[in-house]
Amino acid sequence: MMRFIWPFVIFVLLAGFLYVGLHLNPHEVPSPLVGKPAPAFNLSQLHEPTKQFSPQDMKGQVWLLNVWASWCVSCKVEHPVLLALSRKNIVPIYGLDYKDQREAGMAWLQESGNPYVLSASDIEGRIGIDYGVYGVPETYVIDKQGVIRYKQIGPVTQQSLHEKILPLVAELQAK
């Protein structure tokens, strides 16, 4: 009897590891930027190219930076969630139009609604690199001091919004 116990224990352990592994997403790479100040930039705004937007302007507020693009398919998935959130006026959402043409970006917002207070236009994707963006959409929660508190990789869902983002925003706003 004893001789069967060890192989069985090893089997159960291995099966346990593999089961957990099934539910991990290798595309979710933890960002080293969480807990660090949001990288500074100065970009022209999407709708008013003569005006600039910088994260410095947002000091003293909790805000979301959502990286999107008109060519991004998953952004269409999260769009209704963002639109609904923007209507509630809980937290301002700012957009970073990543590697996109101005006209295409504006046309897409015109067509499907604009959840953003404003969007900054990162045509060459350089600011994206500074923020460690590797798959659009990505969403950053930034606190009053300008520190990144959370990064959502992939579309914002109802679940991630209510379980992670909104509780965190409420906590940061109370500080």
Place this chain on the structure above:
Amino acid sequence: MKYLLILLFCLSPGFSYAGEAKDMADDPVLEKRMIGLAQNLRCLVCQNESLASSHSELAEDLRREVREQMQKGMSDQEIIDYLVSRYGDFVLFDPPVKSYTLLLWYGPFALLLAGLAGLVIQLRKRKNKITEAKLSDEDTKRAADLLNPSKES
């Protein structure tokens, strides 16, 4: 025959060689250095490809970034640090030894040691189990006869 030769020529491996993803290269020395560095960096979009070989747009942008930083005179280590500070250790194909990578680095050796220890224990146990079989005088004689058939004849 002529067509066959042409067909053979077209199918020869020289034509199907894809090579590294190409970018505008003004300075071949710099390009070589960039490719050398990028081969040890992971593309975050196609995660098993290196930055040097990936055709994804992000990889192209990152190669451009690396090239520009090299032109600014940054050392390879500075560029690696820059990328790690944005994308994490994940961009490195060669992960650094840290508290949470100890298992990755030394786990296989621990398994090897555990296996060796198990083997030694098993062998010792088996040694104890082997006992000399007692043979009767008759059997000993039979065995000797069998082993030395020449005497019998």
